[in-house]
Amino acid sequence: MGRDALRHFNYSAELLLEEVIVAEDKIATTLKGNTDIEVAPLAQPPLTKYPTLMQGDEHQLQSKLDLEHQLQSKLDLWNRFQLAHGIAPTIARLTVAGAVIGGTIYGGFLVA
Numbered sequence: 001m002g003r004d005a006l007r008h009f010n011y012s013a014e015l016l017l018e019e020v021i022v023a024e025d026k027i028a029t030t031l032k033g034n035t036d037i038e039v040a041p042l043a044q045p046p047l048t049k050y051p052t053l054m055q056g057d058e059h060q061l062q063s064k065l066d067l068e069h070q071l072q073s074k075l076d077l078w079n080r081f082q083l084a085h086g087i088a089p090t091i092a093r094l095t096v097a098g099a100v101i102g103g104t105i106y107g108g109f110l111v112a
């Protein structure tokens with residue numbers, strides 16, 4: 001398990017411990033004062049409808065300025081980069097990925 005995961009678990013444990021202490025204090029105060037315990041807030045209802053896309057509709061891009069939701073006839077540069085659609089965007093994505101991985105490895109050598 002990574003250090004980040006352990007850090008998150010420790011943080012969650014501290015938050016939970018704090019909530020338990022606050023709840024115990026409220027119960028002790030209520031029992032000492034012979035008063036009624038306040039009602040807990042209602043839980044949020046679960047979502048019944050989620051926005052979904054049908055398979056194959058994921059990459060149907062819509063024009064930002066078109067209010068009638070007509071599909072684009074040509075991908076813009078950013079969408080071509082994201083989808084690696086074409087030779088140049090594919091090379092650009094490989095270059096960016098290589099720079100990120102190479103920078104990480106280089107930084108590791110500097111630290112070690």
